[in-house]
Amino acid sequence: MSRLILRRLAVLPLQVLGVVTIVFFLSRLMPGDPAFRLAGSQATAEQVAAIRHDLGLDQPIWTQYWRFLTHAVQGDFGKSVQTGNSVTTDLLQRAPATLALILLSLVVIIVLTLGLVGWFLARPRGVARRTIGGYGFLAGAVPDFWIGLALISLLYAQFGLGAAPSGQLDARMFVDNVTGVAFIDAMLAGEGEAAGNAVLHLLLPVLTLAIVYTAPVVRIMSAVSTQTMQSDFMRFANSWGIKSWRRIAYVLHHGAPTLITALASTVVFLLGGAVLVETVFSWGGLGQYGVAAVTQSDYAAVQGFVIVAGTFTAVVYALGDVLHTVFDPKLRD
Amino acid sequence: MNKVGRRLAVLVGGLSLILAVAGPWITPYDPERPTADVLISPSISHPMGTDASGLDVFSVTVAAYRTDLLIALAAVALSLVVGIVLGVLAGYSFGGSRPLGILGKAVDRLLDLVQSIPVVILGLALVATFGRGMPSVIAAVAFVNVPVFARLLRASLKSAERGGLVQACRSVGLSERATLLRHVLPNSLDSTLANASVALGGAILLTAALSFLGAGVRPPTPEWGALISGGANYVPTGQWWISVFPGLVLSLTVVCFALAGESVRDRLSAASGRKRSVDAAQTGIDIDTDTVMRLA
Numbered sequence: 001m002s003r004l005i006l007r008r009l010a011v012l013p014l015q016v017l018g019v020v021t022i023v024f025f026l027s028r029l030m031p032g033d034p035a036f037r038l039a040g041s042q043a044t045a046e047q048v049a050a051i052r053h054d055l056g057l058d059q060p061i062w063t064q065y066w067r068f069l070t071h072a073v074q075g076d077f078g079k080s081v082q083t084g085n086s087v088t089t090d091l092l093q094r095a096p097a098t099l100a101l102i103l104l105s106l107v108v109i110i111v112l113t114l115g116l117v118g119w120f121l122a123r124p125r126g127v128a129r130r131t132i133g134g135y136g137f138l139a140g141a142v143p144d145f146w147i148g149l150a151l152i153s154l155l156y157a158q159f160g161l162g163a164a165p166s167g168q169l170d171a172r173m174f175v176d177n178v179t180g181v182a183f184i185d186a187m188l189a190g191e192g193e194a195a196g197n198a199v200l201h202l203l204l205p206v207l208t209l210a211i212v213y214t215a216p217v218v219r220i221m222s223a224v225s226t227q228t229m230q231s232d233f234m235r236f237a238n239s240w241g242i243k244s245w246r247r248i249a250y251v252l253h254h255g256a257p258t259l260i261t262a263l264a265s266t267v268v269f270l271l272g273g274a275v276l277v278e279t280v281f282s283w284g285g286l287g288q289y290g291v292a293a294v295t296q297s298d299y300a301a302v303q304g305f306v307i308v309a310g311t312f313t314a315v316v317y318a319l320g321d322v323l324h325t326v327f328d329p330k331l332r333d
Numbered sequence: 334m335n336k337v338g339r340r341l342a343v344l345v346g347g348l349s350l351i352l353a354v355a356g357p358w359i360t361p362y363d364p365e366r367p368t369a370d371v372l373i374s375p376s377i378s379h380p381m382g383t384d385a386s387g388l389d390v391f392s393v394t395v396a397a398y399r400t401d402l403l404i405a406l407a408a409v410a411l412s413l414v415v416g417i418v419l420g421v422l423a424g425y426s427f428g429g430s431r432p433l434g435i436l437g438k439a440v441d442r443l444l445d446l447v448q449s450i451p452v453v454i455l456g457l458a459l460v461a462t463f464g465r466g467m468p469s470v471i472a473a474v475a476f477v478n479v480p481v482f483a484r485l486l487r488a489s490l491k492s493a494e495r496g497g498l499v500q501a502c503r504s505v506g507l508s509e510r511a512t513l514l515r516h517v518l519p520n521s522l523d524s525t526l527a528n529a530s531v532a533l534g535g536a537i538l539l540t541a542a543l544s545f546l547g548a549g550v551r552p553p554t555p556e557w558g559a560l561i562s563g564g565a566n567y568v569p570t571g572q573w574w575i576s577v578f579p580g581l582v583l584s585l586t587v588v589c590f591a592l593a594g595e596s597v598r599d600r601l602s603a604a605s606g607r608k609r610s611v612d613a614a615q616t617g618i619d620i621d622t623d624t625v626m627r628l629a
Contacts, residue, residue, distance in 0.1 A: 018446040026462050141587040143538055145545050146561055146580035153573035164569050272451030279546055280565065290454065294461040295547045302461045309454045317449065 001331055005322050012318045017069075019310030023303050024068045028061070030299070077304030082296050087304035090289060095308075096180035097168065098278065098285035102270045104202065105209035109266060112214045113259070114252070117221045121248045124229065132222050139215030144273045148208040148280040155204065162207075163200040165281040173197050205281045209273050216269075217262045221255055228254045257328040264320025268313045342592035349586055353398035362389035364396035364555050372567070375574050382574035384564060394579045397555040401583070404467065404550070405536035408474035409529055415475070416482025417525065419444065421518065424487030426494060428509050441487070444480040452477045453542055460548045470549050474536045481532065482525055489521035523601045530594035534587035541583055557583040 035052040036043075043051075052058050056067050071077070077087035120128045148165075155161040163170065168182035173194045175185045183198035228234060228251045237250060252259075275287030282288070286305065293301035325331045352359065361378075362368060367387035368379075375382045381390035423441040427433040447455070456473045463469030493499060498520060502512035541558030543549035550556040552563070557579045564575025 015446065015449065018442075019450065022446060022450075023458070026458060030462050137591065138584075138588070141534060141538075141591055142584040143541055143545075143558075143561075143580060145542065145558075146576070146584070149561065149565055149568050149576045150573075150580070153568045153571075153577060157569055157571045157573065268449075268451055272453040275451075275453050275457070276542055276545065290457060291546045291548070294457045297461070299461065302458060306450065306454060306458045310450050313449050313451065 001325055004325050004331060008318060008321050008325070012314055015314040015318075016311050019314065020069060020072050020307055021065075023306050023310070024065055027299065027303060072307060077307065078300035080293070080301040080304075081298045082292060082301065087301050090301065091286060091304055091308055093180060094284065094286045094289050097182075097283060098271075098274050098287060100181040100183070101202075101205060101209070101274055101277070101283065101285065102267060105206050105213070105270055106263065106267060108206055108210040109214045109217060110263070112210060113217045113221060116214070116218045117225060117252070117255075118248055120222050121225055121229070121251055122244065124226070129222075132218055136215045136219035139212050142212070143276075144208060144212040145276040145280050147211055148205065148277050151204050151208055151211075152280075162204040163197065165204070166201075167282045167284050168198055168201050169194060170197055170201075201281075205277050205283065208277050208280075209270055213266050213269050213273060217259070217266055220262050221259060224255045224258045225251050257324045260323045260327055261320050264316050264323075267316045267320075271309060271312060339592055339596050342589045342596075345585060346589035346593065349398065349582075349589065352395050353402050356395045356398055360389070360392035360395045362392040364388065364392045365553055372572055374572070381578040382572075384575045385567065390560075390575055390578050393555045393560060394557070394582050397557045397560060397579065398582075398586075400467075400550060400554055400556045401537050401540055401586075404471055404474065404540045405533050407471045408536045408540075409478060409532050411471065411475035412478035412532070413482055413525075413529060416479045417486055417518075417522075419479065420483035420486025420525070421490065421513070423483060424490030425513060425517070426499070427513075428503075440483075444483055447476075448480040448484075452539060453546075456539055456543050457546065457548055460543060465548060465551060467550055467554070470540060470543055473543065474539050477539060478532050478536065482528065485528055486521060486525045489524055490517065493517050493521050524598070527594060527597045527601055530590050530597060534590035534594070537583065537587055537590075 035048050035055060035057055039048045039051050049058075056064055059067070075088045077091075079085070080087050080090050083090055116128075116132060120132055122128075151162075152165055156164065169175070169186075175182060175189050175191060175194050178185050178188055183195055183202065186192075186194035186198050234247070234250065237247065242250075271287075274283075274285065275290060277283070278285045278287035279291055286308070290302065290305035290309070292298070293305060365388075368383060368389060369387060370379065370383045371387045372385055373379055373383045379389050379391065381394060383389055384393075419440050422433070423437045423444065425437070450458075455477055459473035459476055460469055463472055494517075499512060499517055502516050507516070537557075540549060541556070541561070544556045544558030545562045546558075547562065549558060552559050560579040561576045561583075564572070564577075564579075567573075568576055
């Protein structure tokens with residue numbers, strides 16, 4: 001098992017290298033000369049040449065690639081045009097808000113999944129099955145950003161639940177930015193009212209992500225559970241007359257490795273979903289930063305954002321595989 | 334899904350296709366010329382209300398059918414072609430040819446890598462690269478879909494090879510080319526083609542997402558994501574119809590494509606007596622221990 005884990009972890013740097021390479025060569029596909037774009041329309045030929053030299057664009061492509069790689073490894077993605085800060089500073093500042101959104105949604109998703117799959121296992125036929133089937137189908141077809149808006153319209157505009165989509169706090173509230181997550185900042189500052197407000201602001205985005213991304217996990221888990229229910233070992237267990245809660249526990253235990261792999265994928269989906277949901281709720285995290293970078297052609301920021309997202313993905317999948325190995329008795333030695 | 338659901342899907346799907354083709358003759362208002370009624374809630378004269386500039390939401394939503402369907406069809410067709418080529422490279426042994434084998438491995442890893450980046454983020458990066466506008470949205474959506482098609486085909490080709498079809502062709506002395514093009518490929522394409530319908534739905538979702546983020550089709554071209562985005566600021570104050578109706582129509586369309594795909598897939602699996610995990614390739618979720626086992 002430990003050899004398997006080591007092998008898996010050894011692949012990780014290669015995957016990150018792959019992402020960095022893709023991002024580099026994508027940037028070379030861009031039409032036009034980046035030096036011209038950076039210099040602006042008023043620049044003289046000398047200025048353009050100077051920028052080109054500064055960026056190393058007058059070097060052969062492999063030298064450029066090497067330069068990009070060594071900078072990226074050191075966490076240097078260049079300067080953002082929109083904020084004027086280094087892209088790394090910008091990304092670090094915004095990452096906690098996105099992570100908080102993703103992790104909180106993940107917790108809700110796990111609870112919902114266990115609840116729904118438990119219900120399905122207790123009553124494998126009838127309503128539970130149809131509900132899960134229908135829900136899984138619909139959730140895959142409805143855009144997440146639209147769900148966010150629908151929830152705002154239904155819960156906030158109609159019933160005053162949650163808060164206006166204006167970021168992590170009401171505009172009138174203010175807490176010192178320490179961690180980048182308003183709720184934690186408010187708790188640190190000991191401001192109960194602001195913390196309560198931050199919870200209200202978390203409600204709708206987390207609900208949006210949970211509604212959309214619980215569905216695939218539940219779908220997979222109920223499919224796997226159905227298989228397990230019909231397996232020989234469960235028939236054997238049933239013939240001994242085990243209690244129904246015990247049956248459910250057996251099936252869930254047997255499904256744990258699958259659940260872990262599914263959750264790893266879910267975290268990656270959540271990152272993609274966060275890009276959209278952050279835009280809907282003006283969350284101020286990584287996703288919104290990436291979107292702003294794209295719409296304002298801030299290419300250094302786009303590159304930094306994609307590399308960070310790709311690295312995050314690679315790490316999450318590696319972690320999922322490692323945990324899978326730990327939880328799957330078939331892979332133990 | 335049961336029969337009633339499928340019939341409903343065919344009905345709604347057919348209706349939406351008619352709307353897409355005949356849209357301009359059916360819609361009550363010009364989708365690009367504002368009316369004098371601004372921000373009117375759904376009523377008899379404006380069944381889906383009007384937006385802040387006075388455009389009739391129903392007319393624009395119907396007009397957007399064409400944009401979204403066109404982008405989705407073009408992107409899926411493009412990714413199907415590229416996906417088949419890459420899938421053959423990654424999945425077929427070419428009689429054990431070494432250079433092609435190495436190339437296939439490289440393609441396989443590259444597909445892995447591309448699929449590891451969340452689709453919305455990859456789409457955004459591609460639009461940032463190619464510049465905004467319809468052609469680059471098509472290219473981005475196609476790019477994102479290529480790995481799904483390629484991997485489905487790769488899986489079928491591998492199983493065709495294991496199942497002895499390739500060996501059978503070789504044993505009767507067919508050339509490598511005839512084996513691949515006349516026998517193996519036609520027999521392996523079913524799940525890949527069945528995925529096209531599901532992919533159409535996914536392509537519409539991604540197109541809308543990109544436009545919603547401001548990185549897709551630009552207004553005034555009517556497009557669902559852009560329409561939803563245009564109404565987003567009015568939702569918190571209670572003017573829900575500008576965003577909600579285009580999203581509803583979009584979702585209905587995607588559901589239809591997904592149902593159609595499912596029914597094609599059911600028929601195929603009933604015909605061949607085996608089930609393939611289109612879902613797994615589609616969502617990127619490996620149900621089995623494949624990823625871990627491959628490293629062992």
